[in-house]
Amino acid sequence: MATDQNTVPIRSTHPTPLVFGAGAAIGVLGGMIGLGGAEFRLPLLIGLFGFAALSAVILNKAMSLVVVLVSLPARLAAVPVSALAAHWTIAVNLLAGSLLGAWAGATWAVRMRSSTLYKVLAALMVLMAAALLVTHVTTVGTLSLPLWAQVPSGVVAGLGIGVVAAIMGVAGGELLIPTIVLLFAVDIKTAGSLSLLVSLPTMLVAFARYSRDGSFAVLGANLRFTLVMAAGSIVGALLGGLLVGVFSDLVLIPALAVILLVSSVKLARHG
Structure with a gap:
């Protein structure tokens, strides 16, 4: 694989079972906690499969997009569209910031030096670890903000989440769900479905921005690799869903x- 983020890596020659199995393992981890697991996939793309930072981000974004598209119908079946329609203003509020954040984050990622991008990714992995602990180990309260403060807070939060999701190539549910609960006092099940409705257009914007850069060719060079790992992630997520409750969240x-x-330490050293 290439070591510079502006060079298209050669086509992956890793065996299909390894690629599928790695995706499935990531899917199981994500499925057990109700997330896609893209934050765990990113260090694997870099450490195990040898992709450069930006290439790994672009591939991770493509796989995250596939996983979200597949999981959206199932999520909508669990939470009726009518229930989500009652909260459409929340999605619009967050999208007002996240779409801009996604474009800006992708722009910064393609312009960063490779060594800088590794360090930024390492820092964001620490952020994801903190968000994971806050969301699943503690009880997320609500701020009960007045409307005049709630709307701009939602835009700013969406902006930051859009930036993080674009730079890491993730859907952003790890940050969106606690944000929706905190700012808008929505139950966590509905927040999970709303997060997908925000994630999908946000990811498409970041994807569109990445497509304007020469590094996006990594996706075409490794399309089979991407689809196989995405398939493994989906299968793993289904299995992980069946394992919910087997292990204590604590x-x-x-x-x-x-x-x-x-993983964050390894990424920082990699840079």
Whole structure:
């Protein structure tokens, strides 16, 4: 694989079972906590499969998009469209910031030096570990803000989430769900579905921005790799969903947070 983020890596020659199995393992981790697991996939793309930072981000974004598209119908079946329609203003509020953030984040990612991008990704992995602990180990309260403060807060939060999601190539549910609960006092199940409605257009904007850069060719060079790993992630997520409750959150969540922290150290050293 190439080591510079502006060079298209050669076509992946890793065996299909390894690629599918890696995707499935990530899917299981995400499925057990109700997320896509893209934050765990990113260090694998870099450490195990040898992709440069920007290439890994673009591939991760493509796989995250596939996973979100597949999971959206199932999520809508769990939470009726009518229930989500009652909260459409929340999605619009967050999208007002997240769409701009996604474009800006992708723009910064393609312009960063490779060594800088590794360090930024390492820092964001720490953020994801913190968000994981806050969301699943503690009880997320609500701020009960007045409308005049709630709307701009939603835009600013969406902007930041859009930036993070674009730079990491993730859907952003790890940050969106607690944000929706905190700012808009929505139950966590509805927040999970709303997060997908915000994530999808946000990801498409970031994807469109990445497509304007020469590094986007990595996707065409590794399309089969991407689809195989995405398929593994989907299968793994289904299996992970069946394993919900098998492991106590008090054990599982700290363990996953440690994985993210260890991955962040490796990414920082990689840079």
